[in-house]
Amino acid sequence: MKKTLYELLELKPEATQTEIDHAYAVAKTRLQPAIDRADADALNLSRLLKDGYRILSDPERRARYDASIQAQAQIERSQLVYESVGSTRIGLGVVITLLLLVAGGIWVHLKLLDRAENIRVEYAEAVRQKQAEKEKAQTTTIEAIPMPQAAPGIEREPGKP
Numbered sequence: 693m694k695k696t697l698y699e700l701l702e703l704k705p706e707a708t709q710t711e712i713d714h715a716y717a718v719a720k721t722r723l724q725p726a727i728d729r730a731d732a733d734a735l736n737l738s739r740l741l742k743d744g745y746r747i748l749s750d751p752e753r754r755a756r757y758d759a760s761i762q763a764q765a766q767i768e769r770s771q772l773v774y775e776s777v778g779s780t781r782i783g784l785g786v787v788i789t790l791l792l793l794v795a796g797g798i799w800v801h802l803k804l805l806d807r808a809e810n811i812r813v814e815y816a817e818a819v820r821q822k823q824a825e826k827e828k829a830q831t832t833t834i835e836a837i838p839m840p841q842a843a844p845g846i847e848r849e850p851g852k853p
Contacts, residue, residue, distance in 0.1 A: 696761055697744035705758065709749065716745040 698705050701715040719741050723734050747753045 697740075697748055697757065700740060700744050701748070703748075705761075707748075712745065712748050716741060 698707070701712065701719055703711060703715050707715070720738070723738055723741070747757050
């Protein structure tokens with residue numbers, strides 16, 4: 693089956709109005725015997741030819757039709773490119789996503805390790821401080837020990853206990 697109205701009427705996209713009129717007349721003449729026999733395919737083709745002639749004869753409709761053909765061609769080219777490298781793109785996208793997830797996981801893991809190290813250091817410092825306070829409380833100086841007092845009324849001689 694023909695893809696465009698230009699192919700249906702066997703015209704080039706740059707065809708003039710005269711060429712369009714002539715191509716439509718030739719195509720209709722070729723189809724006439726089949727149309728006379730009420731051939732369904734010929735009738736459908738005849739309708740397509742009439743619609744094509746109507747579109748290509750009107751400059752405004754022809755401009756819109758040409759734009760739609762170009763858009764369709766662009767879509768088909770994009771589709772071909774996507775089909776040819778689509779699996780590679782998808783694979784590469786998946787690989788990049790996985791690498792980012794792994795890198796993010798490693799970063800989080802390193803941050804957690806760093807935080808755990810900070811907590812360990814803080815805990816060790818707190819234990820050291822508690823131990824130092826405990827040792828300070830156990831260490832007493834002579835000055836801190838109270839001297840026994842003599843009983844009232846008894847005098848002590850100096851140097852004797």
